[in-house]
Amino acid sequence: xxxxxxxxxxxxxxxxxxxxxxxxxxxxxxxxxxxxxxxxxxxxxxxxxxxxxxxxxxxxxxxxxxxxxxxxxxxxxxxxxxxxxxxxxxxxxxxxxxxxxxxxxxxxxxxxxxxxxxxxxxxxxxxxxxxxxxxxxxxxxxxxxxxxxxxxxxxxxxxxxxxxxxxxxxxxxxxxxxxxxxxxxxxxxxxxxxxxxxxxxxxxxxxxxxxxxxxxxxxxxxxxxxxxxxxxxxxxxxxxxxxxxxxxxxxxxxxxxxxxxxxxxxxxxxxxxxxxxxxxxxxxxxxxxxxxxxxxxxxxxxxxxxxxxxxxxxxxxxxxxxxxxxxxxxxxxxxxxxxxxxxxxxxxxxxxx
Amino acid sequence: xxxxxxxxxxxxxxxxxxxxxxxxxxxxxxxxxxxxxxxxxxxxxxxxxxxxxxxxxxxxxxxxxxxxxxxxxxxxxxxxxxxxxxxxxxxxxxxxxxxxxxxxxxxxxxxxxxxxxxxxxxxxxxxxxxxxxxxxxxxxxxxxxxxxxxxxxxxxxxxxxxxxxxxxxxxxxxxxxxxxxxxxxxxxxxxxxxxxxxxxxxxxxxxxxxxxxxxxxxxxxxxxxxxxxxxxxxxxxxxxxxxxxxxxxxxxxxxxxxxxxxxxxxxxxxxxxxxxxxxxxxxxxxxxxxxxxxxxxxxxxxxxxxxxxxxxxxxxxxxxxxxxxxxxxxxxxxxxxxxx
Amino acid sequence: xxxxxxxxxxxxxxxxxxxxxxxxxxxxxxxxxxxxxxxxxxxxxxxxxxxxxxxxxxxxxxxxxxxxxxxxxxxxxxxxxxxxxxxxxxxxxxxxxxxxxxxxxxxxxxxxxx
Numbered sequence: 041x042x043x044x045x046x047x048x049x050x051x052x053x054x055x056x057x058x059x060x061x062x063x064x065x066x067x068x069x070x071x072x073x074x075x076x077x078x079x080x081x082x083x084x085x086x087x088x089x090x091x092x093x094x095x096x097x098x099x100x101x102x103x104x105x106x107x108x109x110x111x112x113x114x115x116x117x118x119x120x121x122x123x124x125x126x127x128x129x130x131x132x133x134x135x136x137x138x139x140x141x142x143x144x145x146x147x148x149x150x151x152x153x154x155x156x157x158x159x160x161x162x163x164x165x166x167x168x169x170x171x172x173x174x175x176x177x178x179x180x181x182x183x184x185x186x187x188x189x190x191x192x193x194x195x196x197x198x199x200x201x202x203x204x205x206x207x208x209x210x211x212x213x214x215x216x217x218x219x220x221x222x223x224x225x226x227x228x229x230x231x232x233x234x235x236x237x238x239x240x241x242x243x244x245x246x247x248x249x250x251x252x253x254x255x256x257x258x259x260x261x262x263x264x265x266x267x268x269x270x271x272x273x274x275x276x277x278x279x280x281x282x283x284x285x286x287x288x289x290x291x292x293x294x295x296x297x298x299x300x301x302x303x304x305x306x307x308x309x310x311x312x313x314x315x316x317x318x319x320x321x322x323x324x325x326x327x328x329x330x331x332x333x334x335x336x337x338x339x340x341x342x343x344x345x346x347x348x349x350x351x352x353x354x355x356x357x358x359x360x361x362x363x364x365x366x367x368x369x370x371x372x373x374x375x376x377x378x379x380x381x382x383x384x385x386x387x388x389x390x391x392x393x
Numbered sequence: 394x395x396x397x398x399x400x401x402x403x404x405x406x407x408x409x410x411x412x413x414x415x416x417x418x419x420x421x422x423x424x425x426x427x428x429x430x431x432x433x434x435x436x437x438x439x440x441x442x443x444x445x446x447x448x449x450x451x452x453x454x455x456x457x458x459x460x461x462x463x464x465x466x467x468x469x470x471x472x473x474x475x476x477x478x479x480x481x482x483x484x485x486x487x488x489x490x491x492x493x494x495x496x497x498x499x500x501x502x503x504x505x506x507x508x509x510x511x512x513x514x515x516x517x518x519x520x521x522x523x524x525x526x527x528x529x530x531x532x533x534x535x536x537x538x539x540x541x542x543x544x545x546x547x548x549x550x551x552x553x554x555x556x557x558x559x560x561x562x563x564x565x566x567x568x569x570x571x572x573x574x575x576x577x578x579x580x581x582x583x584x585x586x587x588x589x590x591x592x593x594x595x596x597x598x599x600x601x602x603x604x605x606x607x608x609x610x611x612x613x614x615x616x617x618x619x620x621x622x623x624x625x626x627x628x629x630x631x632x633x634x635x636x637x638x639x640x641x642x643x644x645x646x647x648x649x650x651x652x653x654x655x656x657x658x659x660x661x662x663x664x665x666x667x668x669x670x671x672x673x674x675x676x677x678x679x680x681x682x683x684x685x686x687x688x689x690x691x692x693x694x695x696x697x698x699x700x701x702x703x704x705x706x707x708x709x710x711x712x713x714x715x716x717x718x719x720x721x722x723x724x725x726x727x728x729x730x731x732x733x
Numbered sequence: 734x735x736x737x738x739x740x741x742x743x744x745x746x747x748x749x750x751x752x753x754x755x756x757x758x759x760x761x762x763x764x765x766x767x768x769x770x771x772x773x774x775x776x777x778x779x780x781x782x783x784x785x786x787x788x789x790x791x792x793x794x795x796x797x798x799x800x801x802x803x804x805x806x807x808x809x810x811x812x813x814x815x816x817x818x819x820x821x822x823x824x825x826x827x828x829x830x831x832x833x834x835x836x837x838x839x840x841x842x843x844x845x846x847x
Binding site: 596608611612615617618620640642643644645646647648649650 | 745746747748749750761765766768769771772791792795796798799801824
């Protein structure tokens with residue numbers, strides 16, 4: 041592998057990422073899957089980096105999950121998205137930051153569609169006005185939340201308490217980066233590093249001391265794919281996709297997987313349990329699984345956040361082996377202790393405005 | 394005083410045109426951007442379909458120019474090219490001004506930059522190389538994987554940068570299929586133990602003895618042909634290349650691990666040609682090659698009177714066609730000068 | 734497995750690395766014209782069986798070459814060995830003999846019970 045070849049591609053796919061005043065919109069499903077991640081994003085942006093991040097209480101689903109499950113027509117999705125943009129406009133923001141990859145993909149797709157078909161945009165403006173009385177501006181800057189963390193990866197590294205290094209061996213941890221399909225496959229120019237060799241997570245891993253693993257099935261979908269998972273009869277297809285990836289990455293002995301999509305960490309995490317139940321196979325070292333993280337969780341760990349505040353107890357594949365490798369201290373008895381202070385009490389930054 | 398013709402480009406077309414024009418009694422200056430003439434012949438080892446050494450063709454062409462006293466200028470690029478009344482003024486990077494009665498543009502082609510097909514990982518994965526890299530290996534007489542070992546399973550990808558909207562090239566480069574067949578046979582000759590796979594979209598063997606060579610590759614050299622466009626390459630922990638392709642004739646996706654993957658880079662309008670088109674106001678087509686005034690009977694004529702095209706600056710051609718096209722350009726120049 | 738209500742799907746990719754191509758090798762050795770096939774489909778178009786049942790001699794050739802042997806065994810039985818395919822082949826492939834040899838190869842191979 042020649043790193044300079046990748047660097048040449050990365051230099052071609054640089055995108056503009058706003059540096060402050062973000063209108064942040066959450067994902068429908070992440071709050072159930074990995075509830076600590078979005079909270080960690082807000083803590084990092086507001087407390088650590090001192091950025092202005094605004095969350096609107098009236099924000100709803102972008103309807104992308106319905107669009108990609110074939111139950112919401114694109115015109116409907118567009119009008120829902122137009123309403124989110126209206127909320128941003130009304131709040132006085134122009135930098136739109138979705139937490140979800142599919143939202144990011146849908147927003148990109150819709151803005152691009154409106155660019156090529158202004159009559160569609162006009163119709164959506166009209167329908168939104170009729171239905172809600174709202175008007176909107178198209179965001180001046182659209183960046184996925186992982187783009188924001190990528191942008192500040194060096195600042196995070198400068199404040200880091202831990203590195204992605206095995207404290208026993210001193211070697212960099214071997215990290216698999218998995219990018220959500222809707223991040224750059226639809227519009228390669230909208231993703232940091234493009235679609236074939238995305239750099240958004242690789243950049244964080246490098247900056248925080250880890251070593252990126254490039255394995256043959258790196259570009260393969262995690263298997264979520266919406267209708268594959270949502271319909272029970274299709275789940276065999278979903279789990280087979282994850283399995284294909286695990287089989288392919290196994291020889292590289294990865295220490296961890298890091299992802300930037302709502303669905304990917306969920307499926308890469310949960311399917312390890314299912315595959316083990318069905319076939320008795322584990323893909324990590326010493327009979328363990330490969331811990332799977334969101335990029336916010338990893339940023340939080342690097343910054344020294346408490347693992348249970350990050351919601352790592354919600355992972356089905358245990359994270360403790362990785363915490364031990366890095367040398368992060370944690371209290372095993374507090375893992376599922378819900379009586380510890382709630383996050384919103386601990387961190388006033390989580391309350392909007 | 395004899396009339397002066399400037400030939401731009403010292404590859405196959407330029408050498409043939411310069412030598413022939415000179416033989417017609419004209420005063421000829423040949424400008425070449427590199428330090429030596431021969432163009433792409435310098436990089437290719439053996440030629441299809443007869444597998445003769447490329448140096449034989451080069452010797453013929455250079456012999457022709459030497460015997461006829463062509464004035465050769467190497468390491469020269471064009472800074473300005475203007476037509477004033479009935480003559481051309483050609484300004485070079487080293488400050489020379491050449492006054493010519495006619496100009497032959499023979500700027501040739503560039504090989505498609507295979508790194509632009511990002512999904513194949515050329516310049517990233519150790520064992521992904523191009524057809525040109527393989528010719529270098531043939532010349533050295535050593536075909537090896539990146540770690541110096543003998544490659545056993547070898548894949549060849551056709552149409553890299555050709556017939557590909559994503560690469561910005563809708564046209565067929567014509568010569569990559571036959572190059573693939575030639576190179577597959579050469580590898581098999583070199584390493585009888587190797588297994589070869591050609592991944593093609595269509596086999597376009599439209600030249601004398603091309604189809605026969607394809608048949609020979611199958612029957613005598615056991616080269617496997619799989620119809621499908623390779624969609625991506627990736628690297629295993631031991632630096633082998635995994636490819637994904639649809640075996641379209643089986644109707645199923647196929648996955649295979651290879652020791653070496655060779656990309657058949659297509660032909661593109663040269664950068665020098667594009668620059669010259671801008672300098673001299675020459676028309677180019679949608680495929681970016683120079684556009685001649687008539688596809689059927691004016692394939693050497695440009696939109697500027699007295700300026701003619703020779704060879705692959707107008708479209709992909711093999712050597713036979715390039716030499717014929719250069720000779721046709723000579724005939725156009727002679728006609729033009731007689732009547733002007 | 735029952736507790737999940739689904740199974741892990743098997744991929745439909747042809748895995749060229751692990752497939753057994755001994756049947757193809759057996760035929761190549763004895764009928765070199767097998768290598769000359771260009772998959773034009775002339776044989777399948779003229780095939781009586783192919784027009785009445787789901788059988789394609791062209792596809793059969795590919796499946797043998799790729800080592801998809803389970804599918805080959807299933808398909809082989811359908812050929813009536815009439816030989817019409819040989820008449821139309823532009824590459825002079827002895828198509829009939831390929832079917833005969835494939836059957837032979839399976840019979841001789843310990844890995845396939847026929």
